Every structure is written in C-alpha cells, then in structure tokens.
Amino acid sequence: MRGAVRRGALWLLRRLNGRRARRAPAPDTGTVRIVLQHAYGMGGTIRTVLNLAAYLARERDVEIVSVVRTAEEPFFPMPPGVRVSFLDDRTRPRGRLARMLSRFPSLLVPEQENVYHALTLWTDLRLVAFLRSMRTGVVISTRPGFNLVTALFAPPGVLTVGQEHVALDVHSPEIRRLIKRRYGRLDAFVTLTDADLRQYARTLRADPPGRLLRIPNALPHLAGDISPLEEKVVIAIGRLVHAKGFDRLVRAWAHVAAAHPDWVLRIYGGGTAKAETKLRTRIEDAGLADRVFLMGSSPEIGVELAKSSIYVVSSRYEGFGMTILEAMSKGVPVVSFDCPHGPREIITDEHDGLLVRTKKAQDLAEAVCRLIEDRRLRGTLGGNAVRTAARYDLDAVGARWDALLADLAGDASPPA
Structure with missing residues (x-):
C-alpha cells in the first residue's frame, strides 16, 4: 500500500514539475x-x-x-x-x-x-x-x-x-x-x-x-592574538560524541601527564548530559581530574586558542577539520590522528603540524610530548601553520x- 501511495505521489510530482518547467x-x-x-x-x-x-x-x-x-x-x-x-x-x-x-x-x-x-x-x-x-x-x-x-x-x-x-x-x-x-x-x-x-x-x-x-x-575571523606558545596548555575542540575520540584522548593524556605533570588539557565543546558525565567519569577514573578539564562551549574560541601551545585532534573521522584551521590561524601547531579525511589535506606533516599514522593513544601522546619538549619545533610549526591557514581566507x-x-x-x- 505504501509503495502504491509513493508511486502515486511521485507521478503527481512529475506532472506538477512538468507544468512548472514550462513557466520557469x-x-x-x-x-x-x-x-x-x-x-x-x-x-x-x-x-x-x-x-x-x-x-x-x-x-x-x-x-x-x-x-x-x-x-x-x-x-x-x-x-x-x-x-x-x-x-x-x-x-x-x-x-x-x-x-x-x-x-x-x-x-x-x-x-x-x-x-x-x-x-x-x-x-x-x-x-x-x-x-x-x-x-x-x-x-x-x-x-x-x-x-x-x-x-x-x-x-x-x-x-x-x-x-x-x-x-x-x-x-x-x-x-x-x-x-x-x-x-x-x-x-x-x-x-x-x-x-x-x-x-x-x-x-x-x-x-x-x-x-x-x-x-x-x-576560515572565519576569530578574536584573539597569535599565540606565543608559552602556556602549558593543550586544547581540543569538538562535540562530546564518539566520532571525536575524546576517550582515546584521555588515554593519551595519561601518558602525557606522567611525563609532564605541569601541563593541562582543556576540552571545549558541548554534548548531552549523559555524554559529559561519561567523559568526566573516564577522566576521574584515569586520575586526571586535575589535569584534564571539560570547559563547555565557548563562542570566543579564538581567544582560548591564543592562550594555548598545542592543538590536538583525536577524531575517528573528520569531514574537514575546521578547528584545525582555526588553531593554525592562531599559530598553534596541531597534533592529529591521520583520520579520514580532512586532517591530511590541511596538515603537512613536520611542516605545520604532526600527523599520527596509527590509531594508538600512546602514539598520539608521544607526538604531543615531542612538541611539549621542543619549544623551537613548536615555534617553527606554528609559524608555518599561520601561512597554511591564510590559504583558506x-x-x-x-x-x-x-x-x-x-x-x-x-x-x-x-x-x-
């Protein structure tokens, strides 16, 4: 019955479109x-x-x-x-x-x-x-x-x-x-x-x-200056959903925090109360409550990026990765999983960011630690990132x- 109704509706739509086409x-x-x-x-x-x-x-x-x-x-x-x-x-x-x-x-x-x-x-x-x-x-x-x-x-x-x-x-x-x-x-x-x-x-x-x-x-215009890359802050941005891989990021941060306990991770983004509770519990169970902070949503994310030194992407997939460009526009180097499809089309590995070819949280952690430990590399990648972002004006x-x-x-x- 539904099939007959659908076929009838499509027949009527074609007739109406034919009439419209003659007067379009x-x-x-x-x-x-x-x-x-x-x-x-x-x-x-x-x-x-x-x-x-x-x-x-x-x-x-x-x-x-x-x-x-x-x-x-x-x-x-x-x-x-x-x-x-x-x-x-x-x-x-x-x-x-x-x-x-x-x-x-x-x-x-x-x-x-x-x-x-x-x-x-x-x-x-x-x-x-x-x-x-x-x-x-x-x-x-x-x-x-x-x-x-x-x-x-x-x-x-x-x-x-x-x-x-x-x-x-x-x-x-x-x-x-x-x-x-x-x-x-x-x-x-x-x-x-x-x-x-x-x-x-x-x-x-x-x-x-x-x-x-x-x-x-x-790339939209964002408030905030170019980051001096001196703050001991790493930022991630995204909705609190499975695709963004924040569960993997928490696992990665356990390794980062062990090596660099004076650095913190701030996650910006909204989600359901259930998703936020689940992620907060994961953070607490990992013993990272004083190292990983859920910041909620911010309409002035450019200001927050300007106060960070590294931007990290733990996504399982990305349509494009707009936040990657936003971080780059503030001179913040990006560490990202090489997930389909956007990151590799924006980031040139070792030029304006680091691409992690595996899906392992520890490998993401090691790339973040590399930038934490090498201020000169952060500066080089960040400077190149500004020029990359300009192409998306x-x-x-x-x-x-x-x-x-x-x-x-x-x-x-x-x-x-």
Whole structure:
C-alpha cells in the first residue's frame, strides 16, 4: 500500500514539475536560501554555514532557513545582511496541526541520518512547502537528509546545490543507496575534501549531479592574538560524541601527564548530559581530574586558542577539520590522528603540524610530548601553520562559490 501511495505521489510530482518547467524563469543566483538544521545551535557546520552566508550576502539576497528552532537566542552572532527564518519554531506555541503531526516521525529523512530523531512529519511538511514555494533562486542544503529532500522536491527553475560536511563512507548503506539514486538530480554537489570528491565521483558515476566539485570551508575571523606558545596548555575542540575520540584522548593524556605533570588539557565543546558525565567519569577514573578539564562551549574560541601551545585532534573521522584551521590561524601547531579525511589535506606533516599514522593513544601522546619538549619545533610549526591557514581566507574560498554560482547561471565555464 505504501509503495502504491509513493508511486502515486511521485507521478503527481512529475506532472506538477512538468507544468512548472514550462513557466520557469531564467536561472537567478542573486537570491540564495541555505537550509540548515538548527541555525541557533553550536557546532562546526553551523559556524561555517554562517561564514559562507556572510560572504554571499555581500552581493546577494541571502536567507538561512533553519528547519528547527529550539533556542531563544543564537549561539553564534548572525551575519549582517542575512535573514533567518524557522520552519518549525519550537520556542513558541504551535497550532493544533503542528502539534498533531509532530507526534509522528519523519517520512522523508532516513532514520539512519543523525538528525532523524529531531525531525517529524511536521518538519517534513514545512520543508516541502518551503521548497515548493520557491519560484527561482538557489537553495543550498547542508546535510544528506536535506540534500535528498531538496533533490526530490525542489521545483524547476530553482538551482539546487547539495553540500556535505562529513565523509561519504561514514554514512549508512541505506543513506549511500539514496545518495546514489537521487544526487544526480542536483545542479551541483560540493564536498570539502579531494578524498571525498573522488569517492563521490566513483559512487555517482552512473548518474552524476550537474557539477561535482570540492570547495573547502573558509576560515572565519576569530578574536584573539597569535599565540606565543608559552602556556602549558593543550586544547581540543569538538562535540562530546564518539566520532571525536575524546576517550582515546584521555588515554593519551595519561601518558602525557606522567611525563609532564605541569601541563593541562582543556576540552571545549558541548554534548548531552549523559555524554559529559561519561567523559568526566573516564577522566576521574584515569586520575586526571586535575589535569584534564571539560570547559563547555565557548563562542570566543579564538581567544582560548591564543592562550594555548598545542592543538590536538583525536577524531575517528573528520569531514574537514575546521578547528584545525582555526588553531593554525592562531599559530598553534596541531597534533592529529591521520583520520579520514580532512586532517591530511590541511596538515603537512613536520611542516605545520604532526600527523599520527596509527590509531594508538600512546602514539598520539608521544607526538604531543615531542612538541611539549621542543619549544623551537613548536615555534617553527606554528609559524608555518599561520601561512597554511591564510590559504583558506574567506575571500579566496568565497571566490570559488562565486565561480560556481556564475556557472550555474550560465555566465562562466565550470570552476576548476
């Protein structure tokens, strides 16, 4: 029965799109809508999307469309000239229909998607209504669930750009199957790393999107000076989730603390109360309560980085590694596991940081100890890191988005 309903809905959608296509205006890239899960939340994807929106708003009408709202105020300041709208504002009283449909899970976003638990049938309806209301312009979606919905429901005349912030092989087989089936409908799909670009090219070779290219995240402006690298402080940043590998970092720090008890580790980032309790218990059980500190989230992470001497990445995987660039911009050398995919595309081993080729906590500890013990090496790597970060300047990365949008409008050849 559900299959028959789905086939009927797709037949009706094709008929509606055929009618729209006959009246569709010329492509317009002066209006850009960016679909984001939670614009008022905190996290790397939100920060980089706000950064992109700020650049595009210099010459375009830009609106961030937040699928949900669960906070009264934004964690990060909203860019000037960028509007924010909410499809499902959960901070305000909602009508009867919204309350009723919110009791049911999403039917459009795969349950294997990380945000599935936060979406409902009401958010499905609101997202589809938003997409179908567009007549022209560009819509940029920022995660697989929204890319899949956009690819299916965006009407003719609307230019669609999918964006990815984690590696393809992190996704479940079901999501990869849907990606293979639907991403060919997108006008463009953008990855953050060359490694991921190659994977998507192989996966989508039978039915590729209109353009498939890599554009890295741009480095936002951060408060704080270049670090003098004198403080006995190592920093890690990230959500308190399994992917960030803070369990491995605590194990590594046990070795560091034994050799250098006067150095401390500060972990910045938010998470659930359960995740924080679990990590805090791990720290206490390791006897590191006075050496490892959970600092919570900070909107001024640049200031904190400027007061550190080493930045450490213990992740099991990274979509790009925005915090690596942020640390580099403050002249802080990075020690990172060589995890897929971002770190090795940003860090040049022994030039602006150290890559740990194994997955062993002790090897990560030894690399951190090496920088603790060699002030001259810290300074050399930190100086080179500043120059590496400069290549990801907002103007340089933004120009690549300009080139893509010009290409989509038919004004230029595809960007390199």
